[in-house]
Amino acid sequence: MKPPVFDYYDPLTLEEALGVLDQYGDDAKVLAGGQSLMPLLNMRLARPGALVDLNKVSSLNYITVENGTVRVGAMARQRDVEVDPAVARSLPLLVEALHFVGHVQIRLRGTIGGSLAHADPAGELPALLVCLDGEVVAAGHHTAPRTIPARDLFVTYLTTSLRPAEILTEVRFPMPPPGTGSAFEELSRRHGDYALVGVAATVRLASDGSINDARIAFTGCGPIPTRAADAERYLEGGRPVDGLWERAADLAARDLEPDSDLHASGAYRKRVAAVLAARALRKAAARAAPPDRGRQQ
Amino acid sequence: MVNGQARELDVEVRKTLADALREDLALTGTHLGCEHGVCGACTVLVDGRPTRSCLMLAVQAHGHDIDTVESLGTPDHLHPLQQAFWEHHGLQCGFCTPGILMSALWFLRERPHPSREEIRELLSGHLCRCTGYLQIIEAIEAASGATGGRRQ
Numbered sequence: 001m002k003p004p005v006f007d008y009y010d011p012l013t014l015e016e017a018l019g020v021l022d023q024y025g026d027d028a029k030v031l032a033g034g035q036s037l038m039p040l041l042n043m044r045l046a047r048p049g050a051l052v053d054l055n056k057v058s059s060l061n062y063i064t065v066e067n068g069t070v071r072v073g074a075m076a077r078q079r080d081v082e083v084d085p086a087v088a089r090s091l092p093l094l095v096e097a098l099h100f101v102g103h104v105q106i107r108l109r110g111t112i113g114g115s116l117a118h119a120d121p122a123g124e125l126p127a128l129l130v131c132l133d134g135e136v137v138a139a140g141h142h143t144a145p146r147t148i149p150a151r152d153l154f155v156t157y158l159t160t161s162l163r164p165a166e167i168l169t170e171v172r173f174p175m176p177p178p179g180t181g182s183a184f185e186e187l188s189r190r191h192g193d194y195a196l197v198g199v200a201a202t203v204r205l206a207s208d209g210s211i212n213d214a215r216i217a218f219t220g221c222g223p224i225p226t227r228a229a230d231a232e233r234y235l236e237g238g239r240p241v242d243g244l245w246e247r248a249a250d251l252a253a254r255d256l257e258p259d260s261d262l263h264a265s266g267a268y269r270k271r272v273a274a275v276l277a278a279r280a281l282r283k284a285a286a287r288a289a290p291p292d293r294g295r296q297q
Numbered sequence: 298m299v300n301g302q303a304r305e306l307d308v309e310v311r312k313t314l315a316d317a318l319r320e321d322l323a324l325t326g327t328h329l330g331c332e333h334g335v336c337g338a339c340t341v342l343v344d345g346r347p348t349r350s351c352l353m354l355a356v357q358a359h360g361h362d363i364d365t366v367e368s369l370g371t372p373d374h375l376h377p378l379q380q381a382f383w384e385h386h387g388l389q390c391g392f393c394t395p396g397i398l399m400s401a402l403w404f405l406r407e408r409p410h411p412s413r414e415e416i417r418e419l420l421s422g423h424l425c426r427c428t429g430y431l432q433i434i435e436a437i438e439a440a441s442g443a444t445g446g447r448r449q
Contacts, residue, residue: 001332008310038352039333103422192421
């Protein structure tokens with residue numbers, strides 16, 4: 001269980017990094033926090049010809065909260081985002097989701113960008129990005145950077161729409177409107193394990209207490225995170241009464257076709273998805289504050 | 298820097314930090330349990346932060362401060378954490394212990410008076426096959442009293 005031979009580059013700038021990637025095409029892998037890639041190398045499930053280590057590219061490590069968006073450099077450590085006071089104030093859902101990402105020891109080195117680029121089908125951050133309709137910025141050598149919306153980023157298991165010689169440089173999480181409640185629920189066998197099923201939910205209430213809009217995103221239920229569009233439409237304009245969240249959650253889970261694997265059957269995941277979605281919606285609604293009543297969070 | 302001393306090594310780029318510590322520096326206190334980041338036995342401090350050394354390349358340590366379990370004390374002068382683990386039977390075979398000690402060292406600096414729940418949360422990143430974790434929790438709790446929040 002030792003990594004295979006590879007060429008190694010540790011550039012100081014993004015441009016240098018892009019230049020190397022451009023040379024190697026799809027035979028190079030970007031090394032960010034290493035918490036996902038290094039296990040693959042150690043088990044020889046990946047055999048890149050070259051590694052491009054971004055840990056010295058300091059320009060990619062930042063956390064900014066402005067203009068209604070939490071903008072995070074791709075190399076920002078998950079733990080640094082998790083404990084950032086501005087993030088906690090502006091986007092508590094991101095902090096809540098990060099609590100479920102591995103263990104603190106993983107999050108101290110793992111990066112936000114790396115997790116998204118890795119696109120684990122049970123990953124929390126991809127589901128969060130999809131829930132919030134976020135986007136990422138991708139840079140290429142001698143090409144203008146492009147933004148990729150969350151709905152276009154995740155293609156299938158461990159696969160994004162990033163091109164081989166592109167680097168994901170920035171992640172943008174839009175902040176929901178003030179007063180929106182949010183919740184992240186997850187089931188795993190042990191705390192810190194990969195999610196069997198995870199749900200990110202937001203609920204915004206109108207001043208009369210009815211639901212302005214709701215969002216539900218699942219992880220662990222297929223090759224990529226998915227939004228429950230039918231359930232979201234069902235909730236719009238609805239009144240938060242007993243049974244509403246369960247009905248919406250059942251609708252949300254109805255179209256899921258989760259895989260069976262050695263951790264859980266597809267049927268179990270589908271059942272759990274409905275339970276967690278109802279819980280997340282209920283929690284999110286309880287945390288929501290209609291416009292005239294001020295923040296209750 | 299390793300345990301406060303400047304060290305220079307010539308290694309293959311694919312060599313992990315864990316292997317370099319063990320093989321090139323004979324610091325075998327850092328253990329290999331899984332080599333894919335789930336067991337925590339290889340945990341060392343990198344710039345004071347607990348890191349799975351099996352998931353880091355040795356070359357990535359260049360210019361950084363590495364602390365291994367060997368930095369904690371000597372058999373005659375145990376670190377308060379080691380003393381607490383001894384007194385509270387916080388280890389049996391000892392294989393997972395070095396990683397837990399390094400995690401706990403960082404943790405008690407961040408959280409001098411942790412709750413049991415917080416200690417459990419810390420330990421979720423470490424696998425122990427022997428103890429059932431309860432005495433590890435008690436040892437860390439006792440050490441938090443002993444260090445009294447002082448930086449160690």
